[in-house]
Amino acid sequence: MAEPTGTVREGSLEAPTRHPLDWLKPEFWDRQALEQEMERVFNICHGCRRCVSLCHAFPTLFDLIDNSASMEIDGVAKNDYAKVVEQCYLCDLCYLTKCPYVPPHPWNVDFPHVMLRAKAVAFREHGAPLSARVLSNTRAVGKLASIPVVVQTINAANRNTTARKLLEKTMGVDAKARVPIYHTPTARKRLRKLDGQGESKPAGRTRGKIAIFATCYCDHSEPGVVEDLAAVLTHNAIPVRLVERESCCGMPKFELGDLDTVRKYKERNIPVLANMAREGWDFTAAIPSCVLMFKQELPLMFPDDQDIALVRDRFFDPFEYLAERHKAGLLAIDFKQSLGKIAWQVPCHQRVQKIGPKTGDILQLVPGTEVTVIERCSGHDGTYGVKHKTYALSRKLAKPVENRVAQADATHFTSDCPMAGSHIAHGLDDKPAAEHPLTLLRKAYGI
Known part of the structure; x- marks a missing residue:
């Protein structure tokens, strides 16, 4: 096939623009x-x-x-x-x-x-295989796995070699892949008393009060990270609460190509979020993919939806939000503990938000802290890093990151994506283990 004709061969020097996804045509x-x-x-x-x-x-x-x-x-x-x-x-x-x-x-x-x-x-x-449909139904799986008693059974099975081999045969989850640990109570139950009371000044694009979208993964598998996020915001005198109700952001179904289900999730989430946005709330989440879903993917799927545009403009990466506050002189810098050397893997879905290295910028405010930035994909991507068909490839993609972490000889290894961090740490035998940057920031504050 011949190359396209009638156009210059040089690449564009202008900033990339993105056309909407014409999936309704x-x-x-x-x-x-x-x-x-x-x-x-x-x-x-x-x-x-x-x-x-x-x-x-x-x-x-x-x-x-x-x-x-x-x-x-x-x-x-x-x-x-x-x-x-x-x-x-x-x-x-x-x-x-x-x-x-x-x-x-x-x-x-x-x-x-x-x-x-x-x-x-x-x-x-x-359609899609049953295994793909189940793995992409993160909210339903999390709810089931976080039921008391059930949670202990599932976590024990996930540590059992025989059970993992059976899971590989039936659901295509590689027996060697690291899978989530489920918790009860969930993040939303632990933080249900957050009331969002108090006052805080607007700063930059932030309006001074923020609601946390817990996310399926953090709600059920990393509730401590949501607690860390709430603690950091509270320490900075920012009124904080949970989003009133939430369904899955839709990213797992989006990656599967199940756009109709993405629309169903949108119809559950956006009215709640838009109403809260009109009441003056900003939003954040501790998973870059979930933030990206509201910032980019839903607006490209529904370019004429004004409620989606409203939510898009009020959604922040956690460290993007803190950087806005810092720029206005409103970020607390009363750090109690140095973090030493940190190896920071920047998740792909955070990089493409076009916000710059805000996580590294904030962590480096901590005295005696040095951040090594690793801008390379972890190879995890939700299910790619656990499926038997792609697990070996995901490990190959993660290897350069693992090498960089080892070379950094850091005290801490961190990634804004808990799944990416866990995947990389697994390849390093947890030497060092993965810690979320919000966890590190809370540790630096001593709160």
Whole structure:
């Protein structure tokens, strides 16, 4: 297939723009049109190859091309396109950090949206295996696993070799992968008495009071991180409460291509959040993927929804929020304890929020603290790092990060994504173990 013609070959020097996801239009679901767009984009990627080290999707594509009879994209069978799609976990890094041909460049390459479209079409045509549907139903699994007595049984089974081998056979969860530990009571139950009372000054884009979206993962598997977030905000005299009601943000179903279920979650979450936003509340969550869902993915799926736009503008990464307060001189810096050397892995879904290294900036305010920044993917991505089909690849992707952590010889290892942190620490035999940066900040405050 020939390269696109009629346009300059140089990459755009302008900031990337993102077009909405046209999933509500009939042509989005047309397989022939999808395959034509995949062929066009794959051909451009073949001629560039800058993203070869980001994930396994690009090596898969380039191997298919290089091993074909023509050694061009026209030599790759359309049925093999699915092999590339399977390896993409929609981290968005290729779009925002590597590709020179994203809009406003006239070639208009949006590799993640093409992959998402392919996942959505495949899901609508064929559904998904039971294991994928269960693993992506994080709220339901968490609720079941956090029931008293049940929680001890599930956690014990997850530590049992025989049970893990059975789980691998039945649900496709690799027996060697680290899986979540479930807790009771959950974060929302532990913090239900937060009342959001008090007063605090607006600062920058922050309005002075904030509600925590607990997230499925933290609510059931890392409730201590939500407690740390609340403690840090309270220490800074910021009125804080929980979001009144919450469903899953939708990211696990989004990555599966189940866009109709994403819409159902949106219809549960957005009215609650929009009403709270009108009452003056900002929002935050301790999982970058959940923040990104409200900041980027839902606004791109529903570009004309004013309530979604309102929530988007009021949602903050925790350290982005604290940095806004610090810029206005309103962040407490009464730190009691140095943190020493920290190796910080920056999660992909935080990097693509375009907020800069705010976590590192805040942690380095602690006297006697040095942060080594590691901007490389953990290879976890929710289910990619636990599925038997992709676990070995996820370990390969995590290895450069593990090497950097080991080389840093740090006192602490941290990642804003608890799942990414746990995955990397697992490869290091927990030497050091993963700690959330909010946990470290609370420790520095001595609260």
